[in-house]
Amino acid sequence: MNSFGEIFRLTTFGESHGPALGGIIDGMPAGLEVDIKAVQQELDRRRPGQSAIVTGRQENDRVTFLSGIFEGKTTGTPIGFTIANTDQHSKDYEEMRHIWRPSHADMTYTMKYGMRDHRGGGRASARETAARVVGGALARQVLSRHGITVAAYTSSVGPVTTPLPYSSMSLASAYDNDARCPDKDVAEEMIRLIKEVKKKGDTIGGTVTCVVSGVPAGLGEPLFDKLQSRLAAAMLSIPAAKGFDYGMGFDGCGSLGSEMADTFIPDGNGGITTATNHSGGIQGGISNGSDIYFRVAFKPVATLLRRVDTTDDTGRPTQLQARGRHDPCVLPRAVPIVEAMTAMVILDAFLKNRTTRL
Amino acid sequence: MNSFGEIFRLTTFGESHGPALGGIIDGMPAGLEVDIKAVQQELDRRRPGQSAIVTGRQENDRVTFLSGIFEGKTTGTPIGFTIANTDQHSKDYEEMRHIWRPSHADMTYTMKYGMRDHRGGGRASARETAARVVGGALARQVLSRHGITVAAYTSSVGPVTTPLPYSSMSLASAYDNDARCPDKDVAEEMIRLIKEVKKKGDTIGGTVTCVVSGVPAGLGEPLFDKLQSRLAAAMLSIPAAKGFDYGMGFDGCGSLGSEMADTFIPDGNGGITTATNHSGGIQGGISNGSDIYFRVAFKPVATLLRRVDTTDDTGRPTQLQARGRHDPCVLPRAVPIVEAMTAMVILDAFLKNRTTRL
Amino acid sequence: MNSFGEIFRLTTFGESHGPALGGIIDGMPAGLEVDIKAVQQELDRRRPGQSAIVTGRQENDRVTFLSGIFEGKTTGTPIGFTIANTDQHSKDYEEMRHIWRPSHADMTYTMKYGMRDHRGGGRASARETAARVVGGALARQVLSRHGITVAAYTSSVGPVTTPLPYSSMSLASAYDNDARCPDKDVAEEMIRLIKEVKKKGDTIGGTVTCVVSGVPAGLGEPLFDKLQSRLAAAMLSIPAAKGFDYGMGFDGCGSLGSEMADTFIPDGNGGITTATNHSGGIQGGISNGSDIYFRVAFKPVATLLRRVDTTDDTGRPTQLQARGRHDPCVLPRAVPIVEAMTAMVILDAFLKNRTTRL
Amino acid sequence: MNSFGEIFRLTTFGESHGPALGGIIDGMPAGLEVDIKAVQQELDRRRPGQSAIVTGRQENDRVTFLSGIFEGKTTGTPIGFTIANTDQHSKDYEEMRHIWRPSHADMTYTMKYGMRDHRGGGRASARETAARVVGGALARQVLSRHGITVAAYTSSVGPVTTPLPYSSMSLASAYDNDARCPDKDVAEEMIRLIKEVKKKGDTIGGTVTCVVSGVPAGLGEPLFDKLQSRLAAAMLSIPAAKGFDYGMGFDGCGSLGSEMADTFIPDGNGGITTATNHSGGIQGGISNGSDIYFRVAFKPVATLLRRVDTTDDTGRPTQLQARGRHDPCVLPRAVPIVEAMTAMVILDAFLKNRTTRL
Numbered sequence A, B, C, D: 001m002n003s004f005g006e007i008f009r010l011t012t013f014g015e016s017h018g019p020a021l022g023g024i025i026d027g028m029p030a031g032l033e034v035d036i037k038a039v040q041q042e043l044d045r046r047r048p049g050q051s052a053i054v055t056g057r058q059e060n061d062r063v064t065f066l067s068g069i070f071e072g073k074t075t076g077t078p079i080g081f082t083i084a085n086t087d088q089h090s091k092d093y094e095e096m097r098h099i100w101r102p103s104h105a106d107m108t109y110t111m112k113y114g115m116r117d118h119r120g121g122g123r124a125s126a127r128e129t130a131a132r133v134v135g136g137a138l139a140r141q142v143l144s145r146h147g148i149t150v151a152a153y154t155s156s157v158g159p160v161t162t163p164l165p166y167s168s169m170s171l172a173s174a175y176d177n178d179a180r181c182p183d184k185d186v187a188e189e190m191i192r193l194i195k196e197v198k199k200k201g202d203t204i205g206g207t208v209t210c211v212v213s214g215v216p217a218g219l220g221e222p223l224f225d226k227l228q229s230r231l232a233a234a235m236l237s238i239p240a241a242k243g244f245d246y247g248m249g250f251d252g253c254g255s256l257g258s259e260m261a262d263t264f265i266p267d268g269n270g271g272i273t274t275a276t277n278h279s280g281g282i283q284g285g286i287s288n289g290s291d292i293y294f295r296v297a298f299k300p301v302a303t304l305l306r307r308v309d310t311t312d313d314t315g316r317p318t319q320l321q322a323r324g325r326h327d328p329c330v331l332p333r334a335v336p337i338v339e340a341m342t343a344m345v346i347l348d349a350f351l352k353n354r355t356t357r358l
Helices: A036-046 A090-098 A106-113 A119-124 A126-145 A171-176 A184-199 A227-236 A249-254 A331-353 B036-046 B090-098 B106-113 B119-124 B126-145 B171-176 B184-199 B227-236 B249-254 B331-353 C036-046 C090-098 C106-113 C119-124 C126-145 C171-176 C184-199 C227-236 C249-254 C331-353 D036-046 D090-098 D106-113 D119-124 D126-145 D171-176 D184-199 D227-236 D249-254 D331-353
Strands: A009-013 A020-026 A063-065 A079-084 A149-157 A206-213 A241-246 A264-266 A272-274 A292-298 A308-311 A317-320 B009-013 B020-026 B063-065 B079-084 B149-157 B206-213 B241-246 B264-266 B272-274 B292-298 B308-311 B317-320 C009-013 C020-026 C063-065 C079-084 C149-157 C206-213 C241-246 C264-266 C272-274 C292-298 C308-311 C317-320 D009-013 D020-026 D063-065 D079-084 D149-157 D206-213 D241-246 D264-266 D272-274 D292-298 D307-311 D317-321
Touching: A009 A126, A009 C020, A020 A126, A020 C009, A020 C020, A020 C079, A036 A063, A036 A126, A036 A331, A079 A126, A079 C020, A079 C079, A090 A119, A106 A119, A119 A126, A126 A149, A126 A331, A149 A171, A149 A184, A149 A331, A206 A331, A206 B249, A227 A241, A227 A292, A227 A331, A227 B227, A227 B241, A241 A249, A241 B227, A241 B249, A249 B206, A249 B241, A249 B292, A264 B308, A292 A331, A292 B249, A308 B264, B009 B126, B009 D020, B020 B126, B020 D009, B020 D020, B020 D079, B036 B063, B036 B126, B036 B331, B079 B126, B079 D020, B079 D079, B090 B119, B106 B119, B119 B126, B126 B149, B126 B331, B149 B171, B149 B184, B149 B331, B206 B331, B227 B241, B227 B292, B227 B331, B241 B249, B292 B331, C009 C126, C020 C126, C036 C063, C036 C126, C036 C331, C079 C126, C090 C119, C106 C119, C119 C126, C126 C149, C126 C331, C149 C171, C149 C184, C149 C331, C206 C331, C206 D249, C227 C241, C227 C292, C227 C331, C227 D227, C227 D241, C241 C249, C241 D227, C241 D249, C249 D206, C249 D241, C249 D292, C264 D307, C292 C331, C292 D249, C308 D264, D009 D126, D020 D126, D036 D063, D036 D126, D036 D331, D079 D126, D090 D119, D106 D119, D119 D126, D126 D149, D126 D331, D149 D171, D149 D184, D149 D331, D206 D331, D227 D241, D227 D292, D227 D331, D241 D249, D292 D331
Parallel strands: none
Antiparallel strands: A009 A020, A020 A079, A063 A079, A149 A206, A206 A292, A241 A292, A241 B241, A264 A272, A308 A317, B009 B020, B020 B079, B063 B079, B149 B206, B206 B292, B241 B292, B264 B272, B308 B317, C009 C020, C020 C079, C063 C079, C149 C206, C206 C292, C241 C292, C241 D241, C264 C272, C308 C317, D009 D020, D020 D079, D063 D079, D149 D206, D206 D292, D241 D292, D264 D272, D307 D317
């Protein structure tokens, strides 16, 4: 379904080539001042056409709020919003009416629904993530009032990976370069690689790392709504995402328990802390107060910018020349989307946790 | 919360040291004969005490069905069941009333709820997964009538990894050895490693791979209930799980799009198929009819069987000697749990998809 | 929350005085031709300004669909829509910023949310029901393809009640008169009464009766989603609704069981029918194939068109002169809203029931 | 489905003739002392066999808690419980395997599920309400700590109705007589009438009135989870319930707005109150701090204790002689069930409201 979250809940609609996309944010706490410019800034970060290494489409992505905000403040009623689709080249897609692009959702939508809007990927277009960014931007504004920050960055593109742990970088600087990697030197390598790949009409994958700081202990609802379950579901719902791990993650599988235990130690102020954070800030599905960090794997996008062999929907061999404008690498634009989904998960858990003890 | 699934929904209860655990299965289709022996067999596969490489606890794990099955068939009404807790050594845990085990849920439960049942991990004990296995076993029986099979196996333990792709192994043979890896030679290595680790009082992690075959195209509900989102949430809700990826997963991040596209080709019978299945059987969140396959990362379990340094819950340094009986490696017992959760996800999606077209 | 339904689900947003209201319809079956004119016709029936006995506000109520419909057919993806607010007289409400209208939601919204949009009732305005009518209109189009019809009418206004059972009237003719009562003579009396009440600046209540025909046996999900539970929740969510009963309802409370049993009799075609339908087409929460019928009680609307005594929000006595344009009797305009909510409940149950047996 | 509530959620299972029924309470706030005797007392009030005017079945109805309570306090984890079925006369029902009792759920369950447990009504038996009473009893214990009380009583049996408003009776005395009407003289008349009806092998209906006091302003979630919507759904889910109204309800339909407005007046302490409470404590779906009161209509139970004409499930005429033990009037035993459902609705709204403002 098209709703996300239990108490803070975003419901979205919209195809890439209809008049508009948008959504409804339900469960937004009442009485908060909304910084609409900040929302727009996050949309701008997701928007294509910003640099040499992303698609050249010029989507304006202006959000219009229709309800739920009165005299600058949230009223507690649902916040409806739209983002007009303005830079559509629907004709680019006409030949795809009967061709399914490999590794795209063209075939599966057709099989499931018996038909599809073939223009620009329809509902499966990554354009729908604009609505997520709006929801996430509002969630972040609530979180930041409670000292919780969410920061993501590109941690690898193809084989190019930053060797630095997140804690030794200034995550806020991720948006300072086109790769969105706060490790500047590595960012330059990433950019070089993406340009090279683009020149060949090819695409490349990578990983985003996300860090949530300032989370109070207690968020997450065992058994089935563990914080990592919600985060994983959120991340895997992003187009092109193929994997999720948190804390020690896949890399910890090869380790021993004695190497991975986060030993409790006195914190020097009469409290307790842990010597390490291999757990990634979550134990038993509940936040423990340490930083939450996780990775999301993104595949190389499936649309190549060169002629590829395929069949039409009757099985007849044909060739496909994508004429839309596409990203050679989804990573830089995935960063704000990962942040948005994360912010919504954390706020939802934060609100839910208010019902645990009276 | 303690419910899982939308239409086929399992709700569970129970701590490791209460009188019983159990659950309620809602949305089970009506009129199906239930093979109760097969349910018990799956429970036996999860049960501790079965081999030299798992915990020596002797849990009987007999399921008692209390409703929803009449004259051998499901009635469409909820299926309540209990599993008595019989082999409790509650006193093993008395000293842990004021000690939080490192990398366990002891601290986070206490922070969230203001208290916890400190015996045997309480609700956070992996013992709760017995109820999941019951739900999964019933789901499998429905799926198998529709030609859908779910098979998981241990694909790595520490650095020991089977090099074989799933398609070249007989997955049904996974349960033939204690490691639950259908690659016999590698299985022996895994067993050797686990025994060695156990001797040192240490623990080790690994990965489970799971394959779902016979899935019709069309399962999964974009945007936010994509099949991979549901699978990821299910897997990350399993105790000790740290990561999930499907299809090319994390390994595909370093690849080019041209290497990873699943090109459409004629299938020789007038239909269409794909030359490869890097997508892992899901595109745009919807199954495409190919095998679905994914991996789950499990950490080395946190309870070491040797004395470790820690603090009590007031921050005073102390030492902890786990006296319960624990697994040196969670992998073999994780296999039936992964299968159970997968079966429930797929059945839920299968039922939901019946509402897509009239 | 602002979502209604489980599988066919409407989520709405919008205040009476914002730029627009609207909604998202999720779970609409794919591949159905949409009759957009028919949707508009139902909106027009709800719209104010249509006759002498309803408010003189001229709301245009044009629905704009933004997604989910492609080349005239539903795609199975969410249908977003907006209805612009065009005839706002926001200044009519300025003085109400600090006055709570008696028996309105002004006080309770302020208490709950700490603030409110005071213009025209804000989110609590009956204007929000326009979005419900859009959802209901689409649901009806699906139902009608399956032979299910929904027809409501004004069955009483104040003490003026039609003595005819629904089965002896042509329900389709309800919209032929301003009272929306298919009993023409009684309709005239109702109109007379409403005009009289209006002249005095007063308001009056009444009941709507609704009949659903052609419903197959089997809809409704015991225990807690019984068909009557869903209908009751739907009806009580309509502004000004104060009660719901179905079948024999409140009137049957005084009767004996022997008078009220719906005895089974042969139907003459080798099947079974019942001699009566006191049950109202539902038994044990599940439809039995007979007509479903129920009543909804509506209070006299709270806004009088004359000066009334009240206090401001600090408790200081003042007088209130409503200057907006209001209905003297909500009944005629409630008829299409009752139909819309009913259609959505029935379609949701219809879709859910497809998962009961495989 | 078999779950009720969003944050405080009861899921139940069980037929009248299986080994046990029971449920799982999820979302119970942590750290509260549980008075288990008080739970049992409420079960005893629902239990049959308590007086001359209810069924003579002797159900023991002992609740066994299996989890979620540790050292006398709630842990925040799910509370599983069972109630054994001990006084089953399954053979009483054998002849009903192929006979559908008129106005019962026998036919509809068979139509929906393709089969049914024909013994004692199966899942449709009112016996399932025992699980609701357990959930309600725990909810009440939470509410009472916050000064909220729930009290119901039999307000009419057939034509015998108490003329007293609830505010002029001591509601706590309702359980002092077998009719459960705090108006003693009327209670005696009710008892006389029920005995008379019973002697004839007939049954009779009536109404329960319920009052919730001490509710803070702000509970209820517009638009679709208005407090009255939730209450109506809860009440209509009770077996034999046919209607619900609140505040002025159906009786207010004949009134003028000027008679029904709850005018604001100074409360003498610098605050505001209303001169009347025709609204029934809810405005715009949100509690306003006044008493919430509503009525529930119950039909005369369908099982007559005399021979009735019917058909078997192939349409062949036959006669049915109910041999189970049944209530001539459901009203007295409905009182604790109405209270239980009400308590769960109010607690759920109370918990949800904690997420409205930060």
